[in-house]
Amino acid sequence: xKNEYNILRxxxxxxxxxxxxxxxxxxxxxxxxxxxxxxSKLRSEHSQSGNIKSKPVRDHVQSALEKIxxxxxxxxxxxxxxxxxxxxxxxxxxxxxxxxxxxxxxPLPIKVNIxxxxxxxxxxxxxxxxxxxxxxxxxxxxxxxxxxxxxxxxHIQVIKKLNSMVHAKVRKGGQSAARYERVIEExxxxxxxxxxxxxxxxxxxNQFKIKGLIVGGPGPTKEGFVKQxxxxxxxxxxxVVDTGYTDEFGLHELVEKSVDLLKEQQAFQERKIIERFxxxxxxxxxxxxxxxxxxxxLKVNQVSTLILNEDIQLELVKYKCNSCGNIxxxxxxxxxxxxxxxxxxxxxxxxxxDGIEELIDLADKSGADTVFVSSESSYGKEFLMGFTGxxxxxxxxx
Numbered sequence: 001x002k003n004e005y006n007i008l009r010x011x012x013x014x015x016x017x018x019x020x021x022x023x024x025x026x027x028x029x030x031x032x033x034x035x036x037x038x039x040s041k042l043r044s045e046h047s048q049s050g051n052i053k054s055k056p057v058r059d060h061v062q063s064a065l066e067k068i069x070x071x072x073x074x075x076x077x078x079x080x081x082x083x084x085x086x087x088x089x090x091x092x093x094x095x096x097x098x099x100x101x102x103x104x105x106x107p108l109p110i111k112v113n114i115x116x117x118x119x120x121x122x123x124x125x126x127x128x129x130x131x132x133x134x135x136x137x138x139x140x141x142x143x144x145x146x147x148x149x150x151x152x153x154x155h156i157q158v159i160k161k162l163n164s165m166v167h168a169k170v171r172k173g174g175q176s177a178a179r180y181e182r183v184i185e186e187x188x189x190x191x192x193x194x195x196x197x198x199x200x201x202x203x204x205x206n207q208f209k210i211k212g213l214i215v216g217g218p219g220p221t222k223e224g225f226v227k228q229x230x231x232x233x234x235x236x237x238x239x240v241v242d243t244g245y246t247d248e249f250g251l252h253e254l255v256e257k258s259v260d261l262l263k264e265q266q267a268f269q270e271r272k273i274i275e276r277f278x279x280x281x282x283x284x285x286x287x288x289x290x291x292x293x294x295x296x297x298l299k300v301n302q303v304s305t306l307i308l309n310e311d312i313q314l315e316l317v318k319y320k321c322n323s324c325g326n327i328x329x330x331x332x333x334x335x336x337x338x339x340x341x342x343x344x345x346x347x348x349x350x351x352x353x354d355g356i357e358e359l360i361d362l363a364d365k366s367g368a369d370t371v372f373v374s375s376e377s378s379y380g381k382e383f384l385m386g387f388t389g390x391x392x393x394x395x396x397x398x
Contacts, residue, residue, distance in 0.1 A: 002357060002360045002361055002364055003107065004107050004130050005356065005357060005360050006357070007104050007106065007107075007126070007130045008130055008310070009354070009357075010102060010104065011123055011126065011127060011130070014086055014102060014121045014123060015120075015121075015123060017088070017090045017120070017121060018119060018120060019057075019060075019088055019089065019118070019119040019120070020056070020057070020089075020094060020119075021054055021056075021057035021060075021119065022057065022061075022117050022118050022119055023057045023060040023061050023064070023088050023089055023117070023119070024064075024086070024087075024088035024089075024117070024118060024119060024120060024121050025061065025064045025065065025068065025085075025086070025087050025088055025115075025116070025117050026084075026085070026086050026114065026115075026116045026117075026118070026121050026122035026123075027042070027068060027083075027084070027085040027086075027087075027114065027115055028082070028083070028084050028085075028110050028112055028113060028114040028122075028125055028126075029078050029082050029083040029084075029085070029110065029113065030078070030082045030109070030110045030111055030112065030113055031078055031079070031080060031081055031082040031109045031110060032077075032078060033078055033082070033113060035072055035075055035076075035077065035078060038072060038113075039069050039072055039073075041115065042065055042068060042069050042072075042115070043069065045065060045115060045117070046062055046065040046066070046069075049061045049062050049065065049117075050062075056097075059097075060088065060089040060097065060099065061088075061117060063089075063097075063099045064087040064088045064089070064099055064101075065087075067087050067099060067101050068085055068087050068101065071085065071101055071103065079105045080105075080109075081105055081106050081107065081108060081109045081110060082105070082106070082109055082110030083103060083104070083105060083110070084103070084104045084105075084106060084110065084125070084126045085101065085102070085103050085104075086101070086102045086103075086121045086123075087099065087100065087101040087102070088100075088121070104126060106126055106129040106130060107129065107130065108129045108152060108153060108155040109155060110125065110129070111154070111155070112125060128153050128154045129153050129154065129155070130153075134152070134211045134265070134266065134269065135150055135151065135152045135206065135209065135210050135211065136150065136151045136152075136210060136211055136212055136213070136214060136238070136262065136265075137149075137150055137151075137199060137202055137203065137210050137212070137213040137214070137235075138150065138151055138156070138213070138214055138216070138251055138254055138255070139195060139199065139213065139214075139215050139216070139217075139225075140215075140216045140217045140243055140245065140246045140247070140250035140251055140253075140254055141195060141215070141216075141217045141221055141222055141225060141246055142217050142218050142219050142221045142222075142246050143164055143188075143191075143219065143221050144163065144164050144246075145161065145162065145163045145164060145246050145247075146161070146162055146164075146191075146195050146217075146246060147160075147161050147246055147247055147248070147250065147251060148160045148161075148162075148195065148198045148199060148202065149251050150202065150206075150210065151255060154255075156248075156251050156252065156255065158248065158251070159198065159202055160198045161247075162194060162195070162198070164187075164188075164191040188224070189228065192224070192225050192228045192230055193230055195225065196225075196228075196230040196231050199213065199231060199232075199235065200231060200232045200235070203232060203234065203235055204232075208234050208235075211236075211238075211265060211269065212235070212236040212237065212238040212265065213231070213235055213236065213237050213238060214237075214238050214239050214240075214241060214254060214258050214261065215237060215239070215240045215241070216240070216241040216242070216243040216250060216253070216254035216257070217242075217243055217246050217250065218242065218243060218244055218245075218246070222240055223240060226240055238258075238261060238265060239258060239261050241254055241257045241258055242257075243257065267377060270373045270374065270377060270379060270380060271377065271379050273305070273307060273371055273373070273393075274307075274373060274379040274380070274382070274383050275379070276393065277289075277307060277383070277387075277391055277393060278382075280393065280394075281387075281391075285397065286393060286394040286395075286396070286397065287391065287392065287393055287394060288391065288392050288394060289387040289388060289390060289391035289392070290387070290388050290390060290391075291314060291331055291355060291359075291388065291390050294306070294359060294390050294391060294392045295358070295359060295362065297392055297394060298359060298362035298363060298366055298368065298392070299362065301366045301395075302392075302394050302395055302396060302398070303363065303366065303368040303392040303393070303394060303395065304368060304369065304392075304393050304394060304395045305368060305369045305370075305371055305392065305393040306359060306360070306363040306368050306369065306370045306371070306392050307371050307373060307383070307390075307391045307392060307393070308356060308359070308360075308370065308371070308372050308373070308389065308390060309372070309373055309374075309375060309380065309383060309384045309389030309390070310372040310373065310374055310375070311374075311375050311384070311389070312356065312384065312388075312389035312390065313356070314331065314332070314354070314355035314356050314390070315331075315332045315352060315353065315354060315355060316329070316330075316331060316332075316352070316353040316354075316355050316358070317329070317330050317331075317332050317349055317351070317352055317353075318349070318350050318351035318352075319347040319348060319349060319350065320347070320348050320350045321345040321346070321347055321348075322345050322346045322347075322348055323344065323345025323346070324345055327350075328347065331355065356390075359390070368392075
């Protein structure tokens with residue numbers, strides 16, 4: 001979680017950067033991609049960038065490309081989940097040049113190979129990966145085959161493909177119509193059970209932390225599967241969707257058609273945890289809020305779930321007064337900085353720490369879950385405004 005938070009923080013910084021032309025470069029290298037091939041593509045882009053008419057933009061682009069190619073030489077192969085690289089002139093002074101490179105290895109595999117040079121960095125692909133909070137189960141099926149997978153963010157991982165034995169086993173021959181229909185029904189039931197066993201095992205191996213199941217496919221088989229009710233009672237079916245395919249194409253189609261459903265589910269999960277948090281606060285029971293209270297609860301292993309607003313910034317700042325020489329510790333929210341001491345002296349920053357990163361680190365060490373909530377919903381806004389955007393559900397009372 002700490003790594004994901006650091007990436008989110010870096011993304012916020014990169015969003016604020018604007019080039020004076022199309023001079024900011026974004027490169028996405030998928031896991032397993034040939035780095036020599038990627039370097040060759042960048043060398044070609046370097047050659048073509050010589051045609052840029054504006055000399056400052058041309059120099060910035062070529063300098064950025066050279067820096068990226070030098071950086072790629074540090075790797076013998078791409079990291080396990082690929083690389084996202086952002087490089088360009090980030091100076092806000094037109095008269096000065098500051099070419100900086102930012103690199104991220106996401107928590108889930110990058111699937112696309114992208115090169116883009118623009119006036120802003122291309123951040124949507126990495127945001128989609130890092131913003132993935134929950135995992136869902138997917139199955140696309142018809143009477144002949146089924147594909148089971150999990151979904152986190154935009155990453156689909158196929159768990160199992162299986163074929164129905166209905167048509168292979170059943171031969172009408174001299175059987176009566178009733179006997180034939182009964183054999184068909186038994187074969188279909190066995191097929192449904194096999195799919196259910198795979199899904200049950202998938203949820204169980206994930207300790208039932210998968211948020212729910214979406215079922216898709218052409219024809220009536222998917223409805224028949226849902227009606228049979230052979231899934232573990234803890235599995236929540238979120239929706240049944242028509243798709244044209246039952247393979248990987250069908251999975252992608254299922255996800256595309258379930259976008260609104262997944263958004264609603266994410267909002268529901270946020271509302272659920274904030275409602276529980278507020279109920280515990282009203283009862284003065286198993287919840288706390290604010291930086292100091294939450295930090296203390298984490299240190300004594302009291303926290304089950306750390307709740308953070310995804311937009312909050314909190315810095316632990318150590319100042320030195322240039323007048324009296326005193327050292328002053330302050331907690332600063334959302335980059336507000338104290339500049340003057342009470343005696344009129346100027347405060348100089350001598351140490352700076354990220355308070356949110358500290359809380360996440362404590363949660364990771366104590367085995368507590370960390371949940372980020374947005375500011376878009378009324379619940380998220382109330383949590384930010386009324387409870388500083390920092391809170392926790394507790395394992396036990398103080």
